[in-house]
């Protein structure tokens with residue numbers, strides 16, 4: 503599959519490593535330009551590109567930049583993507599890093615905010631997954647206690663595409679509901695950073711509270 507990854511840090515870098523290893527055709531971008539991505543490109547075979555180019559022809563685009571950088575993404579960066587492109591948002595709101603975002607403080611789920619910024623529906627996934635786990639903790643389907651990731655979003659086909667991709671990466675998934683339910687996997691919830699299996703993640707999602715913990719409020 504043709505996959506564009508915008509953000510080449512902890513999460514974007516490791517997704518680039520694993521997805522290229524699985525045979526996907528990956529383009530990867532950061533804020534400083536493709537000339538700063540030669541080491542990652544040589545290591546993985548991914549194509550280093552600008553953020554404007556990353557989505558070109560892609561069936562899946564991963565937006566994995568700090569939340570505060572989302573409004574800086576180039577206007578129309580999804581315009582050249584494949585028809586029906588699925589956009590994955592890995593983001594979390596850390597006011598200490600991102601500054602105060604009033605709409606989120608007032609209760610808008612952070613991925614709904616991201617969706618509004620980029621003008622395209624998103625599927626929230628990987629946001630509570632340690633970056634290193636993407637490299638280290640993938641296991642074949644059926645492995646007992648296989649780690650599970652929650653996935654939230656409104657478009658059933660896009661959500662299924664993301665769940666299939668995560669399965670390829672070696673993890674089970676749990677349906678986290680629509681994007682309006684995605685607060686159930688935001689920072690501070692029981693599933694955030696939870697390495698449990700599908701039963702544990704299902705239980706954690708059910709036990710979540712929409713109240714943002716003090717640590718994750720401005």
Ligand SMILES: NC(=O)c1ccc[n+]([C@@H]2O[C@H](COP(=O)([O-])OP(=O)(O)OC[C@H]3O[C@@H](n4cnc5c(N)ncnc54)[C@H](OP(=O)(O)O)[C@@H]3O)[C@@H](O)[C@H]2O)c1
Pocket residue numbers: 508509510511512513514531532533534535553566567568569571574575592593594595628629630631632633634
């Ligand atoms: N770290 C984790 O374990 C983890 C786990 C789950 C979710 N997350 C969430 O996932 C998101 C990314 O986290 P991270 O830890 O991977 O971040 P990170 O290591 O700080 O990397 C951020 C990446 O985004 C790029 N970037 C910033 N602004 C950009 C722009 N305007 N256009 C294109 N690229 C841009 C940066 O490029 P430059 O370096 O060139 O500026 C960098 O490659 C965050 O919202 C984070 O909360 C992180």
